[in-house]
Amino acid sequence: MGIEIEKDNEGNSYVPVPVGKFEANVELISPIYLKIDSKFIKLKNVGDVLEPEKLDFFIQKSLKNIFIELDALEKFMKWLKEKKQEAINEMVQEVGEEHRELVEKREEIREKVYDTFTDMEMDSGVAEILQSQVKEFIMEVKEIDLSQAILAKMLKHNSSIADHSLNTANVAVYMAMVLGHGNYQVLEDIYMGSIFHDYAKMKIPQEVLENKSNMKYNQAIQDHPRKGSLAVKKLEKVRDPVIKIIEQHHEQYNGNGFPQGLKEDEIFGPAMIVAMANIFDNTVMENKNKPKKEKYRMAIKVLEYDKGKQFDPDMVEKIIVALKLAYGEYYIPPSSN
Numbered sequence: 001m002g003i004e005i006e007k008d009n010e011g012n013s014y015v016p017v018p019v020g021k022f023e024a025n026v027e028l029i030s031p032i033y034l035k036i037d038s039k040f041i042k043l044k045n046v047g048d049v050l051e052p053e054k055l056d057f058f059i060q061k062s063l064k065n066i067f068i069e070l071d072a073l074e075k076f077m078k079w080l081k082e083k084k085q086e087a088i089n090e091m092v093q094e095v096g097e098e099h100r101e102l103v104e105k106r107e108e109i110r111e112k113v114y115d116t117f118t119d120m121e122m123d124s125g126v127a128e129i130l131q132s133q134v135k136e137f138i139m140e141v142k143e144i145d146l147s148q149a150i151l152a153k154m155l156k157h158n159s160s161i162a163d164h165s166l167n168t169a170n171v172a173v174y175m176a177m178v179l180g181h182g183n184y185q186v187l188e189d190i191y192m193g194s195i196f197h198d199y200a201k202m203k204i205p206q207e208v209l210e211n212k213s214n215m216k217y218n219q220a221i222q223d224h225p226r227k228g229s230l231a232v233k234k235l236e237k238v239r240d241p242v243i244k245i246i247e248q249h250h251e252q253y254n255g256n257g258f259p260q261g262l263k264e265d266e267i268f269g270p271a272m273i274v275a276m277a278n279i280f281d282n283t284v285m286e287n288k289n290k291p292k293k294e295k296y297r298m299a300i301k302v303l304e305y306d307k308g309k310q311f312d313p314d315m316v317e318k319i320i321v322a323l324k325l326a327y328g329e330y331y332i333p334p335s336s337n
């Protein structure tokens, strides 16, 4: 990975570090900066810590880089490596030595996604790497007991909800990586949020759910994000971002969604990603008898159509290209930089 050096007006040099490399609540070894309108603003000093809320906020806003001074680069990289090893050891202590490999693998995935994604243009090569990252990630994440249990429960109740949830999770993780999310925790939240997003639909009687003219249909649909989030909140070990995703997966960028009618930046970023993956898979499912190429083409069209309406236009743009490369048999030759 080449180092990109950026200078400010006074000639000071800075180096970008992907947000995903940072951990919350860890004392910093050098000052860190944000780049705002081509100025570098000091965010934290040596010895300060990044608060988890602040880090979550950056990730949610898809901020890619935090900057450090060029002079601090060597010291900083060494420190990052040590912190990474410490985090792995701590985690191993928690889950047992026999899982060390799994813990290291998780860390590796997280790093790889960032390395691949820092400021890279989408092309067929990148899309392919990302797809294999998604596969690796899904293999790891599906070991989580809770997701297994919930999928089994869904399968018993309604196998098409289970299928749809799993498909949504796959596409959502791909979309998230395309948007630069490599933080394992964020990807896991998006995965779990996708698995759970229609949790409350399991409780809707089949005759209501499959009959749009049933009087109770509209109300049941309106209620499912909130009911689902309330039900999942009662389960153990579910993180807040997962709850937020369930509650907001039908909110729309233009404010026409439900249940709260949130708009633009008010919508939690990961929830917007799951919303896009949800619509994508719904369209594919609705056209399941059409040829593969055709149904994906239609699903991509729907997202394109809803750019700036249901979905954040900035997110849609990059995602469309990535979906075409992954599902639409498009080809963009890998750039040679």
Ligand SMILES: [Fe+2]
Binding pocket: 197, 198, 224, 249, 250
């Ligand atoms: Fe839904």
